[in-house]
Amino acid sequence: MGGRAVRDHDAVRATARPTLRDIAEEAGVSISTASRVLARARTGPPRSAAAERVVAIAERLHYQPDLSAASLRTRRTRMLGVLVPRLTDIVLSTIYEGLDSAAESLGYQTVVANTLDSSEEQRRRAEMLLTRRVDGLILGDARIDDAYLDELAARRVPFALVSRSHPPYDSVTCDDLAGGRLVGDHLADLGHRRIGIIAGEPHATTGRDRAQGCLEALRRRGVDVPSSWVVHSTFDAEGGYDAAHRLMQDSTAATAIFAVNDMTAIGAIGALRDLGHRPGTDIAVVGFNDISIAGQLPVPLTSVRSPLTQMGAEAARLLVDRLQLSRPEARERAPVQLRLAPQLFVRASSDPSSTEGWTPGLRAGTASRA
Amino acid sequence: MGGRAVRDHDAVRATARPTLRDIAEEAGVSISTASRVLARARTGPPRSAAAERVVAIAERLHYQPDLSAASLRTRRTRMLGVLVPRLTDIVLSTIYEGLDSAAESLGYQTVVANTLDSSEEQRRRAEMLLTRRVDGLILGDARIDDAYLDELAARRVPFALVSRSHPPYDSVTCDDLAGGRLVGDHLADLGHRRIGIIAGEPHATTGRDRAQGCLEALRRRGVDVPSSWVVHSTFDAEGGYDAAHRLMQDSTAATAIFAVNDMTAIGAIGALRDLGHRPGTDIAVVGFNDISIAGQLPVPLTSVRSPLTQMGAEAARLLVDRLQLSRPEARERAPVQLRLAPQLFVRASSDPSSTEGWTPGLRAGTASRA
DNA sequence: TGACGGCAGGCAATCGTTTCCGTATTTTCC
């Protein structure tokens, strides 16, 4: 039996997927020619009769290159690994949606994994993705003092951060400081002077920066927030519920609460109501991210909209850019921390005079490099 | 230069990932032996001195097999493709979370894609996943009369459905008919006789079955629902808002509304409020799925809990089971439609007398094969 | 002591693609 005959080629393979060999044979060219022609077919029209035949046959047979084989050879998978704390968090799933669709239009597929915001899971899942030989990683769960990032950089794994930042690494975030300032100014404008802040997880730059921006704006307006009025919590409704309880057990109750996350704000509202307050009337509540239900709540929630979809998309672009750059082993591009502009939407939860749930934005959202 | 020397093996590769060859060389065995030893290492202890050396070296070098190479050879990728309408829908992301974590413990990784509940996207993304040579698909977006499923079956692509069913194909769903009946009985118990239903997308079995179960239970109790009181909508808050408006423009207003999805119910509540009703007081509202914020809303939402995480996990198991079965090209397993038991949680949106938001379940949730 | 079964281990083919390196052919330009 010759090498060829061993493959049950012509008989059984009728149903199997066509390979380059099938196309080459039918077109009467070599496999290498078929490969080259198809590689070029994406950029320009076929440039010879043989090339035309190859393209036509590939078309007819619905040829799809075997990506395992290709990436075995090229060491590239055209897959991006994505880590997020949790996809059930609407904020992260929205970011991921933007990320995935941008990646797709750049010719990459994504694989996503939940890390539950735990360092161990972060490392474990990242290593699983790297075993799959993803071309790069996008981390949505970077922590302040995240040693794993340094390790990745040392191993020269291309990666970018999204949602949270960690200079000097590439990242795309909302301009959280600016967003926090919008809230501080807004609350000060309304005359509040006793303000509590639910600042989220201490290891996340999102919460830290939003809280800090708010404090900064307030201080500039002469409003001081005692440090015991800044409490931490998880980024979900339960966390907000607990945090609001802790915050309000102080007898000198706040007249306003800024929660750095909408779900947290929703939980806080629940707690306030349980405590006999009327959110939006007795006490102002402001959230962050402006998730879609924020404006649909019974008491529509004032919130800072962060461009989540766009953040994901920019992160994908940033990473792909770096990936392509690293191809000619040439100079590195300087790291980029992209901060997208936030926008405040005032609604009844902070300002009962706002007539409707859905207020058009006050400031145009433009991106700025930093 | 001999073949070996051409690889920049010992010098430059110090940093690169170790391959079987590296291990074999260092252990003084052939590559095939190294491969076999490592394959067996997962099940039992090494059975010879050489085997011990191989395992130790692999351990020390943190050897990870190259999955591209392995799957090129074995035609298996240990990846499952997952299609969902949208991950930003908490229902789907919860299902996916259960699915992914079960898949992981079964030794599979998942790749997920949004299809926006569109047939074209469904097909396009599924084909992309199949190009990646995923071992099987899990579809969370099956439609009634979904021709693509028949095509997949004809092409012998292993797949399973989740959330929505489509006999005779493998599926894992909530027992939506039973869930609907719980709601019908509940509303009838409360004395409602004018009931509107927001039944979701007409192409989804979830909405259809939940609505039908409710109608069935009501009919048994002598309550008739005119067909114009059953309206369709998308599965998000906007859809519920619109649908409730349509429903209530009928002058003979309903005293209760069953929305087959919690987000839809939330939107409906918003609309009712805009129309001057007081949901929970004037008009009962019941949702479905019992997403986490349902119980945290200002007027806590009565809802039927469907075991979303478990659904995803069972779907993964079902597919992996089929995958392993199809290995010895032997007999096929009979198709399975697994329906998981739902559970009603009564809260203030339908029954103001329910004292707290969080009512423990009335019936134990057990799985039943069908 | 010799036949035999079991098992460890080596050789080599193979999966499907990309890409280096020649040679053959065409085009370009004087």
Place this chain on the structure above:
DNA sequence: GGAAAATACGGAAACGATTGCCTGCCGTCA
């Protein structure tokens, strides 16, 4: 028309694993 440059094409070697087949060693048992 001919030399030079550009291009097309084929052969063959990888990429890193899995696996069928074969050899040789070991122990067992009659």
